[in-house]
Amino acid sequence: MTTMTAPPVAPEQNLRLRARRLPVVALLGIAVAAVAVAALLVYATGIGGFALVVALAMLLYLVGLFAASSAVEGRRQARNRTWSALIHSAFVLALLPLISVVWTLLSNGMERLDRTFFLTSMNNIGARDPNGGAYHAIVGTLEQVGIATLITVPLGLACAIYVVEYGRGRFAQLIRFFVDVMTGIPSIVAGLFVLAFWILIVSPYLNDGRPGYSGFAASLALSVLMLPTIVRSTEEMLRLVPAPLREGSYALGVPKWKTILRIVLPTAAPGIVTGVMLAIARAAGETAPVLLVAGGGAAINFNPFENNQSSLALFVYQQAGDASRYAPARAWAAALTLVALVLILTIAAKLLARRNRFGR
């Protein structure tokens, strides 16, 4: 037993549980006063606008809050209130760019978000033609990203399962290292790799002897980009599955491969799906590899294995740089479509992963 020492606080203070609190009205008052003073200062001196008022008001509110709270409630409570206010405002600050992006997209993108946009391509659309659409680009994005996902998900899952469940020692470490290196590959390099390897070396044998662009080549480049994301996120999720679950399955006489397929993967499924969706979202937004190996193009091409294909990201890039006065509206509409597409896919995947599961 250690000897008891008296706490270094006055006894009467130690025994009192109730303390004075600032009323909500006071908080509102401080906020209103802060905004008023800030507005007065900024507009009277004429040195800034709305943004400065908000920033200054926030600062004044923090100072006022701290002062009022220290006077009424004491230092500890004052610090608590000030930090809470800071953290909340940081959250709002972090949210601002997101809201701004969504708002900008919506307000600019709605203009050309019509039937024509979804049902026509850019084939034979001249600079003076206000019509034209992204049908060919939507087809391209769906096909390229779809094929890339079909290639990458099985490969990535297998790789992660090997590293987590089977890999021992050097070889598994080597794989993890290379996956890490792959994470850092810039998309243009992935595009160049496929250009050099697939387009220039392999595709002549598949065509009539000349190298050819194709949507499939873009899928390959996107695969290179998606693979590390999927492997790493799946790996983390598999490691999160508790060992007792595996042991519980082994103890029932279930072989290891079946344990992985039926117990470990379903348990980790929601996390794995999130990782896959992140990879898909990244791939859908890539421009450089598609430009390099699929070539773009204005016409609808359903065949991903032959001839040029465009994609939404590439469409945005091309329209944004186009001289036509109707092009920017098309670029915005395509950007909005791309974001909406990824969002819908993500929501659908989340719902699918959640089905058959209980609450989590």
Added chain:
Amino acid sequence: MAMRIEATNVTAYYGGFKAIENITLTVEPKTVTALIGPSGCGKSTFLRSINRMHEVLPGARVDGRLTIDGQDIYDRDVDVTAVRRMIGMVFQRPNPFPTMSIFENVVAGLRLNGVRKKSILEEAAERALRSANLWDEVKDRLDKPGAGLSGGQQQRLCIARTIAVEPQVVLMDEPCSALDPISTLAIEDLMFKLKDRYTIIIVTHNMQQAARVSDKTAFFSIERTGDPGRLIEYDDTQKIFSNPSEKKTEDYITGRFG
């Protein structure tokens, strides 16, 4: 049904560390055997080597001879999964599969081993849940998640899951250590019931529990930290708790050591 287990000079390692050394004992069919001893003395390691769960950990291996009804379970051409189907195991913490319902949990062993027919599965589930004294509590919510049950119910669910595959032997690794006294009692009652059909080996830190439920008791101990665990005494539970032949056993059960 139940089978005799014979261990001869069983030594188990974790990499370079020797966890237990030269354990030799025989467990008779349809009895409850308790393994007691201080923490780190190798009771769980020995238990896990009986159904080859020890080797699941990287670097872990077992020497010596372990037979069930005369068949060496560490023989080269023995299928590990067959051993584990014959020798089931219940763990310290209840570990129902979180993605599965109560029903799916119980029949997981059968289903994952290839049984598909619904009528067989339903019958097996009811039988196992009744044996585990859980049927009345869950029969109306078999499609609800297994992880939603209370701790004691989850542990009985895990016992039902284990006996649903009709093992010969059931190993229990401190099955009540995470449970309250009422759930513990329920599981001890269950052990009495299961004894008619299965051979049961239980690791426990609770000596009253060992005295209550077991026919035979094995006392394990270590000399110092880092030494391998050894079997000190193995005898009828009655004798171990009233008149042990070893001084160390007596010290341990009277609470003077460990």
